[in-house]
Amino acid sequence: MYVAELRDKVRSGESLCDYxxxxxxYPTDAVIESTIKIDSEKLKLKYxxxxxxxxxxxxxxxxxxxxxxxxxxxxxxxxxxWTYLTHVTxxxxxxxxxxxxxxxxxIKNDSRKQAIVADFILSHWFASGGSDRxxxxxxxxxxxxxxxxxxxxxxREPEFFADLGAxxxxxFTKILLSMESIYAEVLERGLGRDNRILITVLEFxxxxxxxxxxxIRSFMKELNLFLSVRNLSLLSRxxxxxxxxxxxxxxxxxxxxxx
Amino acid sequence: xxxxxxxxxxxxxxxxxxxxxxxxxxxxxxLKRDNIILKSRFSLKNKxxxxxxxxxxxxxxxxxxxxxxxxxxxxxxxxTEADFVLSSTVVREHVSVGFFIRATETLAEYEITGCxxxxxxxxxxxxxxxxxxxxxxxxxxxxxxxxxxxxxxxSLIAIKQGNKDVGPMEIDYSQDKIFIKLxxxxxxxxxxxxxxxxxxxxxxxxxVLPVLADAIQLVLSEDEExxxxxxxxxxxxxxxxxxxEGEDPLISAQKVLxxxxxxxxxxxxxxxxxxx
Numbered sequence: 001m002y003v004a005e006l007r008d009k010v011r012s013g014e015s016l017c018d019y020x021x022x023x024x025x026y027p028t029d030a031v032i033e034s035t036i037k038i039d040s041e042k043l044k045l046k047y048x049x050x051x052x053x054x055x056x057x058x059x060x061x062x063x064x065x066x067x068x069x070x071x072x073x074x075x076x077x078x079x080x081x082w083t084y085l086t087h088v089t090x091x092x093x094x095x096x097x098x099x100x101x102x103x104x105x106x107i108k109n110d111s112r113k114q115a116i117v118a119d120f121i122l123s124h125w126f127a128s129g130g131s132d133r134x135x136x137x138x139x140x141x142x143x144x145x146x147x148x149x150x151x152x153x154x155x156r157e158p159e160f161f162a163d164l165g166a167x168x169x170x171x172f173t174k175i176l177l178s179m180e181s182i183y184a185e186v187l188e189r190g191l192g193r194d195n196r197i198l199i200t201v202l203e204f205x206x207x208x209x210x211x212x213x214x215x216i217r218s219f220m221k222e223l224n225l226f227l228s229v230r231n232l233s234l235l236s237r238x239x240x241x242x243x244x245x246x247x248x249x250x251x252x253x254x255x256x257x258x259x
Numbered sequence: 260x261x262x263x264x265x266x267x268x269x270x271x272x273x274x275x276x277x278x279x280x281x282x283x284x285x286x287x288x289x290l291k292r293d294n295i296i297l298k299s300r301f302s303l304k305n306k307x308x309x310x311x312x313x314x315x316x317x318x319x320x321x322x323x324x325x326x327x328x329x330x331x332x333x334x335x336x337x338x339t340e341a342d343f344v345l346s347s348t349v350v351r352e353h354v355s356v357g358f359f360i361r362a363t364e365t366l367a368e369y370e371i372t373g374c375x376x377x378x379x380x381x382x383x384x385x386x387x388x389x390x391x392x393x394x395x396x397x398x399x400x401x402x403x404x405x406x407x408x409x410x411x412x413x414s415l416i417a418i419k420q421g422n423k424d425v426g427p428m429e430i431d432y433s434q435d436k437i438f439i440k441l442x443x444x445x446x447x448x449x450x451x452x453x454x455x456x457x458x459x460x461x462x463x464x465x466x467v468l469p470v471l472a473d474a475i476q477l478v479l480s481e482d483e484e485x486x487x488x489x490x491x492x493x494x495x496x497x498x499x500x501x502x503x504e505g506e507d508p509l510i511s512a513q514k515v516l517x518x519x520x521x522x523x524x525x526x527x528x529x530x531x532x533x534x535x
Binding site (some may be wrong): 003007008009011012035072074075076077081126127128132133135145190192193194199204228229230231232234239 | 265267268318320324325326327329330331332333336347348349350351352359361363364369386387388389390417422431433434435436438487490514
């Protein structure tokens with residue numbers, strides 16, 4: 001209920017300037033105790049100052065993931081967890097990574113800017129709703145989920161991914177977070193929901209390192225179309241890999257672009 | 260995960276009049292402490308597909324998807340009745356379930372009995388994973404206390420104080436619950452009477468009913484702005500389970516609220532009689 005109030009205040013413009021302050025006091029009775037284990041020693045994200053680029057995303061994503069050992073999917077889809085982290089624990093990080101443009105006065109005096117700023121805050125500081133799309137935008141959830149979805153697939157499904165061998169557990173996280181467009185295109189289309197497909201898509205992108213944004217988009221579009229008729233879960237690892245690599249290769253060739 | 264308007268390159272049972280026959284699935288879910296049991300029953304009438312399933316060249320599939328937790332999984336069987344188990348830690352809130360028959364291997368020169376005249380004489384190459392029959396979709400809310408037949412209104416709608424001193428109530432559909440915001444004056448009066456049993460029908464009729472009817476209209480029109488909100492998904496499940504998808508929103512709202520007009524008038528009569 002308190003999160004709804006916070007959102008309300010952002011939407012109405014009342015609290016926009018709070019999001020320019022390093023410290024804001026929230027009522028203690030608005031917070032409930034959680035049983036989620038946090039390794040707070042580990043929870044130290046890297047940032048230099050405002051306007052932080054995405055260059056530390058991978059390192060920060062792994063740091064955040066390792067700071068929450070045993071966090072389940074159900075817990076990690078609870079908007080209250082991520083809203084608390086962005087507003088309190090990781091407030092400085094959110095300031096650095098997703099800074100607001102303009103001063104409090106500038107925001108207050110410009111209704112158009114107010115609406116843009118409110119949308120920006122609702123996207124990156126909150127995570128309400130029943131969709132993975134909203135979790136992909138919250139400043140903290142968008143770090144945890146890509147690591148969780150790609151971490152050592154051979155541990156999640158030893159038989160299916162037996163051929164991968166136990167290598168770097170973040171091998172596929174590194175590919176997913178290597179380009180903003182890979183992250184957006186792959187997860188935006190719901191492909192992250194099927195772990196086998198996600199990992200195989202990332203394998204294709206790993207092999208085709210120089211792939212460009214347009215080519216990734218074309219590949220994802222073609223793959224989505226392909227998946228509308230065929231469910232690859234019934235395929236063997238080899239069959240799935242052949243199918244996805246064939247769609248990917250075809251999409252790139254059709255665009256007539258060199259890698 | 261709704262039925263998608265897909266044009267298949269070969270005849271698919273359950274897709275318009277592509278193929279004569281029938282494929283239906285009935286489904287129940289049981290929420291346990293650590294897991295969720297998905298109980299599926301299939302009914303199939305088509306000689307070709309029955310044979311393919313017997314030969315394990317095709318399977319019944321139950322395809323589960325939870326957008327809140329990046330979860331998608333396919334369960335398959337050749338039995339007409341099967342229970343599948345998933346951990347309760349992997350899904351949250353709205354869970355979609357689709358039923359299909361899919362090929363498990365390449366079916367060269369595939370043809371199916373009872374296909375539409377448009378397909379007669381043609382043979383198709385079908386690959387593993389390709390859909391052969393559509394059995395529809397359903398959904399449930401992965402929460403033990405949620406009963407779509409007896410939903411608590413508080414799981415969908417909350418009444419709170421707005422920012423204005425006086426004036427009409429305002430509705431906020433943009434959050435996970437629908438928020439009805441009363442003016443300070445109205446909210447003060449509301450707070451004084453809200454716990455009284457005889458008043459519940461009055462409040463449901465005057466405040467909740469019009470909002471719920473409007474919300475149902477948003478669900479029926481598949482409103483893009485609100486469709487990812489928890490209340491929207493819950494209402495969708497309630498309407499489906501109560502068989503109200505084709506009803507007028509105002510009628511549906513009254514059914515979901517269990518006759519608020521009748522309860523309102525009875526409550527008022529009771530109050531009037533007590534005053535006398």
